[in-house]
Amino acid sequence: MASAFVVGDQFKVRVTELLEETDSSLPEGLRQKLSVIVEKTGQTTLPFSIARQLKKYLTGQGHPFYLHELLEDSSLHLPEIVKAPRNPELVARLDLIKARLANEEYNKMTRNVNNQEMNRNGTLADFGREVRSAKAVVVTVFNFLVTIVATFACSYMGSQYLFTETPARVVSAVIATSVVGLAELFVLVRTMEGELGEP
Known part of the structure; x- marks a missing residue:
């Protein structure tokens, strides 16, 4: 003053x-x-x-x-204002508080960043879901093929009691396989539709 x-x-x-x-x-x-x-x-x-x-x-x-x-x-x-030296304990506490606030801010900015990211296309968890989905499709197609082959074999073997000639046995096996294949295909399409329709 x-x-x-x-x-x-x-x-x-x-x-x-x-x-x-x-x-x-x-x-x-x-x-x-x-x-x-x-x-x-x-x-x-x-x-x-x-x-x-x-x-x-x-x-x-x-x-x-x-x-x-x-x-x-x-x-x-106007005389120069002489500032009193700052308390070292206060300076240390202020530095600690600043570091804590900076750390909280950093954690807030990086909380949605996943450190298991494999590449730019997705994370390892996404890759695992895709592998499970592909595995389910392969198992379903394999099951469909096994069912058709087993139906044909059972129909062909079972028709020997009805027909003695081979062409009649083959035609009856093909008809039974077609009916079972169409039913299996219907169920397969409905299952795939359900999986693709999920969010």
């Missing part, structure tokens, strides 16, 4: 004139303080208390110039 003025040349000239007046009734204490300020070289400061005394004297004596005229080329003296 400002507590003094940095006086300019105009102040020094006017106050020197005031001090040189022999008939002035300037108090001795104020005269000494002002003469010390005027005689200083370089940056000279005028404390507010002396400025108040000077203003009181000028208004009381009816001088033709005012204090603000004296201080026209002056400026406020």
Whole structure:
């Protein structure tokens, strides 16, 4: 906070004139303080208390110039603010809190990133689902083929009790295999539709 003025040349000239007046009734204490300020070289400061005394004297004596005229080329003296050193414990705690907040922010940004990612096309879990799906399709097709072959074999072997000729046995086996194959194909299509329709 400002507590003094940095006086300019105009102040020094006017106050020197005031001090040189022999008939002035300037108090001795104020005269000494002002003469010390005027005689200083370089940056000279005028404390507010002396400025108040000077203003009181000028208004009381009816001088033709005012204090603000004296201080026209002056400026406020603002002392440098000295910062107290920071507490090392506080600095350490603040650094710890900053690191914790940065870690939480990082975890929030990376929580949906899977570290088991195999490549850009998907994760290992996706690959496992695709393998299981392909395995199910292969098993289903193999089951379909085994069912058709077994139906043909059973029909061919069982028709020997009805037909004695081979062409009749083959035709009856083909008819039975076609009926079972169509039924199996219907069930297969319905199953595949259900798997593909799942979200």
